Amino acid sequence: MFKISALFVLLSVGAYAGPITWTLQGITFADGGTASGSFAYDATANVYSAINITTTTGSQITGATYSFLDPANIPFDGPSELFVVTSNAANLSGTPLLDFYWSPVLTNAGGTDNPVTLGSAEGMCTSATCSTVNQSPSSYRIMTGGSVTTTPAATPEPATFLLVGCALGFLEYRRRSFTFGSRR
Secondary structure (H helix, E strand, O other): OHHHHHHHHHHHHOOEOOOEEEEEEEEEEOOOOEEEEEEEEEOOOOEEEEEEEEEOOOOOOOOOEEOEEOOOOOOOOEOOEEEEEOOOOOOOOOOEEEEEEOEOOOOOOOOEEEOOOOOOEEEEEOOOOOOOEEOOHHHOEEEEEEEEEEOOOOOEOHHHHHHHHHHHHHHHHHHHHHHHHHHO
16 A cells, blocks of 8 residues: 555646746835736746736836737747736837746746846837837836745646545555455
8 A cells, every 4th residue: 555655646746737826926126116916827838828917106117017928029938037018919119018037947836936037127118029128227127026926826636636546546445355355
């Protein structure tokens, strides 16, 4: 029975469901503004979704609400970075852009991560595809603190527990049937 229990533990450790919801906590900018909200990320599929992030006005730029992936940066979005914009319009020139660089990278295991790494900032797109950003002090601000954490914490997939539980129950039934049957 010990071998079966060890198998159960091994199978359940890496089986996390995605996407995982991440919540911003204590995100601050150099100009006094803040960011709050959440997004979902599925590390297995490398897909961001459910983006709902709001920044507040600081001394350099006004706040904005972000709901869309930046189309110019989708190939780069992944476990180590996220670029979001306020609109899904064809021309994003003049649209706010918020970018995060994660270290360590986001995973489906969840936990807490520190997004304030070199380059995490909020600015304005200067091209229709948002492939360039205005970095003048009046329209660009750097993140200075904060983190992201999973809420709720990642949980193993229920199907994994059910499958392993059924297998353990069947094996226990067979063990008892075999043991009792051989004593008769």
